Amino acid sequence: MVKLTKGVAVNSFLFVTDLDHTLVGNDNALKDLNDRLQKHRQEYGTKIVYATGRSPVLYRELQIEKNLIEPDALVLSVGTEIYLDGNDTPDSGWSEILSPGWDRELVLSITNNYPELALQPDSEQRPFKVSFFLKEAAAGDMLPQLELELQKSNLNIKLIYSSGIDLDIVPRTSDKGQAMQFLRQKWKFAAEQTVVCGDSGNDIALFAVGNERGIIVGNARPELLQWHNEHPADYRYLAQDFCAGGILEGLKYFGFLE
Numbered sequence: 001m002v003k004l005t006k007g008v009a010v011n012s013f014l015f016v017t018d019l020d021h022t023l024v025g026n027d028n029a030l031k032d033l034n035d036r037l038q039k040h041r042q043e044y045g046t047k048i049v050y051a052t053g054r055s056p057v058l059y060r061e062l063q064i065e066k067n068l069i070e071p072d073a074l075v076l077s078v079g080t081e082i083y084l085d086g087n088d089t090p091d092s093g094w095s096e097i098l099s100p101g102w103d104r105e106l107v108l109s110i111t112n113n114y115p116e117l118a119l120q121p122d123s124e125q126r127p128f129k130v131s132f133f134l135k136e137a138a139a140g141d142m143l144p145q146l147e148l149e150l151q152k153s154n155l156n157i158k159l160i161y162s163s164g165i166d167l168d169i170v171p172r173t174s175d176k177g178q179a180m181q182f183l184r185q186k187w188k189f190a191a192e193q194t195v196v197c198g199d200s201g202n203d204i205a206l207f208a209v210g211n212e213r214g215i216i217v218g219n220a221r222p223e224l225l226q227w228h229n230e231h232p233a234d235y236r237y238l239a240q241d242f243c244a245g246g247i248l249e250g251l252k253y254f255g256f257l258e
C-alpha cells in the first residue's frame with residue numbers, strides 16, 4: 001500500500017526480526033520501536049514477523065515477559081515452523097517443503113556417537129529440528145566431521161551453530177532466510193521493501209538469502225560480524241546502538257521510518 005503523507009510517498013514494509021539480543025535486550029528502545037511499528041502497521045499495512053530459534057513454548061515465555069506485540073507471522077525453531085495470523089498449528093505448505101529427505105531418528109542415531117553433543121531440553125526438540133549444546137572449543141574440529149558423516153547417510157540436512165553454544169540440525173531447505181522469503185513472496189513484498197534484523201549465527205541466513213535490507217545490531221556476535229566482513233553489501237547496515245536501539249537506527253537509515 002502506498003500513501004502520501006506531507007507529500008512524501010510512504011510504503012508498507014515487511015519487518016522481520018530475530019528476538020533474543022536483537023528485538024529484545026534494550027527495554028526503552030523496544031517500547032519506542034513497538035509504538036512506531038504498530039502505528040505503521042495500522043496506517044500503511046506494514047507486516048511484523050518474529051524469526052527466532054525458540055520453540056513455541058519458549059517463545060510464549062518471552063512474549064509474556066517482554067509484552068511483545070502480536071506479529072503477523074511467527075517463524076519459530078530456526079525457520080522450521082511458520083505460524084500465520086495467530087494460528088496454533090504450523091503452516092502445512094511450509095512443512096511439506098521441509099519433509100523430503102528429513103529423517104529425525106537417523107540424525108539422532110548418528111549424533112549419538114558424539115559425546116561432545118549434549119541434547120537441549122525436550123521443548124527445543126521439534127519435528128524438523130534437533131538441537132544440542134556444543135562448547136565452542138570442541139566445535140571447530142567436530143562440526144565439519146559431523147556434517148560429512150550426516151551427508152554420507154544421504155541426509156538432506158544443514159548445521160547451524162550460534163552464539164558459541166547452540167547447534168541446530170534442520171532440513172537443508174529450511175532456515176530463517178528461506179522462511180522469510182516464503183512469507184515475502186506470499187505477501188508480495190519486494191526485497192527492497194523488506195528488512196531483516198539479527199545478531200548471531202542463525203541470523204546469517206536472513207542476510208545471506210537475497211538482497212533484502214539488513215540491520216545488524218551493534219551488539220552482534222563475532223560469528224555474524226565475521227560473515228558480514230567477508231560478504232560486504234550496501235543493502236546491509238551495521239548499527240552502532242544495541243538491540244531495538246540498533247533496529248530503530250537502521251530503519252531510519254533505510255528510510256522505512258522517519
Ligand code: GLC
Nearest residue numbers: 053054078124131162166202
Ligand atoms: C534458541 C532455541 C535453541 C536454538 C537456539 C539457536 O535458543 O531455544 O533450541 O538452538 O535458539 O538457534
Ligand code: MG
Nearest residue numbers: 018020021199
Ligand atoms: Mg539472537
